[in-house]
Amino acid sequence: MIGAGGREHALAAAMARDCDVVVCPGNPGIEAAGLACTVQAPEAVSADLFVVGPEGPLVDGLADRLRACGRLVFGPGADGAQLEGSKAWMKDLLVEAGVPTAAHRSFDATEEEAALAYLRQLSGPYVVKTDGLAAGKGVLVTAALDEAIEDVRAKLSGAAFGAAGLRVVIEEGLTGEELSVMAVCDGSRAVPLAAAQDFKRACDGDTGPNTGGMGAYSPLAWAGTSLVDQVMDQAVEPTLVALAKRDIDYRGVLYAGVMQTAAGPRILEFNIRFGDPETQVVLPRWEGDVAAVLAAAAEGDLRVAAPPRFRAEAAVCVVVAAEGYPASPRTGDVIEGLDGVDELEGVEVFCAGVAQAGDGRLRTAGGRVLGITALGPSVTAARDLAYQAAGLISWPGAQYRRDIAERASGRLPG
Ligand code: AMP
Ligand code: GLY
Numbered sequence: 360m361i362g363a364g365g366r367e368h369a370l371a372a373a374m375a376r377d378c379d380v381v382v383c384p385g386n387p388g389i390e391a392a393g394l395a396c397t398v399q400a401p402e403a404v405s406a407d408l409f410v411v412g413p414e415g416p417l418v419d420g421l422a423d424r425l426r427a428c429g430r431l432v433f434g435p436g437a438d439g440a441q442l443e444g445s446k447a448w449m450k451d452l453l454v455e456a457g458v459p460t461a462a463h464r465s466f467d468a469t470e471e472e473a474a475l476a477y478l479r480q481l482s483g484p485y486v487v488k489t490d491g492l493a494a495g496k497g498v499l500v501t502a503a504l505d506e507a508i509e510d511v512r513a514k515l516s517g518a519a520f521g522a523a524g525l526r527v528v529i530e531e532g533l534t535g536e537e538l539s540v541m542a543v544c545d546g547s548r549a550v551p552l553a554a555a556q557d558f559k560r561a562c563d564g565d566t567g568p569n570t571g572g573m574g575a576y577s578p579l580a581w582a583g584t585s586l587v588d589q590v591m592d593q594a595v596e597p598t599l600v601a602l603a604k605r606d607i608d609y610r611g612v613l614y615a616g617v618m619q620t621a622a623g624p625r626i627l628e629f630n631i632r633f634g635d636p637e638t639q640v641v642l643p644r645w646e647g648d649v650a651a652v653l654a655a656a657a658e659g660d661l662r663v664a665a666p667p668r669f670r671a672e673a674a675v676c677v678v679v680a681a682e683g684y685p686a687s688p689r690t691g692d693v694i695e696g697l698d699g700v701d702e703l704e705g706v707e708v709f710c711a712g713v714a715q716a717g718d719g720r721l722r723t724a725g726g727r728v729l730g731i732t733a734l735g736p737s738v739t740a741a742r743d744l745a746y747q748a749a750g751l752i753s754w755p756g757a758q759y760r761r762d763i764a765e766r767a768s769g770r771l772p773g
Pocket of ligand 2: 495557571572630633634635636637
């Protein structure tokens with residue numbers, strides 16, 4: 360398992376139910392949870408299956424390099440990874456594949472005037488995205504035209520996101536409930552995992568800046584299987600066909616970020632890997648041998664593995680972040696309260712931005728520090744337990760949203 364965050368912790372924990380897992384490099388929190396970690400380069404590790412967690416290495420061609428050495432890899436090559444590495448490339452492919460998405464245009468640094476003119480004739484809310492990778496923070500959604508104009512200038516000048524922002528995608532703002540559908544793909548076939556909802560904004564009530572994600576829950580009683588089927592039929596399958604037309608053999612997760620609008624589902628983005636923190640609620644619900652499914656996809660034939668099944672129980676994940684996240688997280692604080700959480704049944708702590716000091720204690724080392732996932736017979740029960748656990752954790756400036764899965768509480772899992 361390649362990666363060092365909460366997503367990788369959740370994937371490794373789920374795969375470890377059926378096989379031996381080594382996390383490369385992992386982090387001290389993952390190691391403290393009893394999973395083996397190694398600081399060796401992935402190329403130097405020998406394993407029957409390599410699962411690549413984060414988008415950066417995939418965009419940089421890690422899956423290609425491992426495959427060139429004869430390794431079995433779950434994760435797309437650099438060609439397919441462009442779906443996330445360039446939002447403009449992704450939007451072109453969506454249009455080619457006939458996938459429903461927001462009206463948009465992309466502009467580079469020489470086209471600022473045209474970008475601003477396009478922005479001015481939209482009716483708002485306005486959406487401005489960096490073309491390149493920005494850890495979920497490169498998207499501005501605002502009702503204020505002035506703010507959108509400032510953001511276009513800051514991105515195109517390189518001041519805001521460096522090279523990742525030198526091209527922007529400007530699009531119409533859509534409204535509706537969001538869901539994340541992750542599909543496991545073997546190059547020509549795809550199978551969906553249980554849908555999840557992520558909370559992208561930093562603060563309660565969906566206010567504050569966009570983040571990598573501050574919490575998640577699954578299942579979505581309001582979505583049901585028909586919406587997932589629609590996303591598979593209208594977005595995932597046609598995208599795989601369009602990729603194949605470009606000779607791209609896509610073996611890995613295709614993550615569709617979807618908004619359920621009054622006019623039906625619209626694809627906001629594709630990611631080329633498991634969602635974080637969606638994985639922290641979907642993988643604990645996955646029954647059966649996870650690694651066998653990922654290996655079958657990596658081999659190019661999903662049919663040889665039993666299709667994923669999910670427990671009826673609900674899962675809620677609350678991310679506890681460092682003070683200052685997402686702009687400039689404060690690090691180095693001792694994390695207190697983990698022992699108390701260990702004693703709660705039905706709770707798993709997934710470690711992300713975590714390091715260890717000389718005294719052996721775990722300390723904060725990133726923006727999103729812990730993902731606290733609780734399982735329960737309903738979203739309400741799982742949510743109550745997740746917040747009980749989060750309340751036991753502390754370090755100076757620790758922050759988490761209080762409204763994860765709040766609107767979904769009381770609805771029965773579907
Ligand atoms: P993305 O990284 O493209 O998924 O964007 C991050 C977040 O920005 C999404 O999860 C949405 O909450 C929001 N967003 C992106 N595109 C739009 C859009 N066209 N309309 C409204 N909100 C959007
Ligand atoms: N949680 C959103 C993402 O993984 O991109």
